[in-house]
Amino acid sequence: MSVIQLVYASRLVGDESVLTSIHSHAVRNNTAHMITGHLLYANGRFLQVLEGEPKQVHQTFEHIKHDNRHQHVTLLLEQTIEERAFMHWNMGFRHLSADELDQMPAYKAYFQDDFSAFKIQPQIALEILRHSCR
Structure with missing residues (x-):
């Protein structure tokens, strides 16, 4: 059985009241x-890793790309x-x-106002997600 790992970044549309949903x-x-996987949220930005069979992960990612609570969904890895x-x-979650x-100065820049998902390197994204699970 083949397993993939997919990491993406996106921005929240609306307010934080939708996070629980x-x-x-x-x-x-x-x-x-x-x-x-694990979903991380900070300053209006999501960073998420999904792991599983390719078909299931791709279907889930397609759903996320069309979810009106996300914008600028960017595949990183x-x-x-x-x-x-x-x-x-x-699905771990941390806000x-x-x-x-x-407390995380090395990662804080990725959650600033000028954040662009295109600037984040895939291995840094994984490192941030692993660190946030601790």
Whole structure:
């Protein structure tokens, strides 16, 4: 069975009141399709990793690209992996506060107002996601 890892960045449309709904929907969908991963949110920006069978991950990503709560959805990385890095998370979620971002100076720039998903390197995105799971 082939497993892929897909990482994307996007911006939130609307206010943070939709975060619980987004996370709940992701947990239900990912559990049903055996997708694992982690969703990180800070300053109006999402960074997410999805892992699973290619067909299921691609369908989920297509849904996200058409979700009106996301804009500027940008694929950062897609790769075949030997084993899941986020296997214990049907969809982990973390909302980083400004204080928490201050504790992560190496990553804070990725969540600033001038953030462009095109500037973030794929391996840095994975590093940020792994670090936020701790």
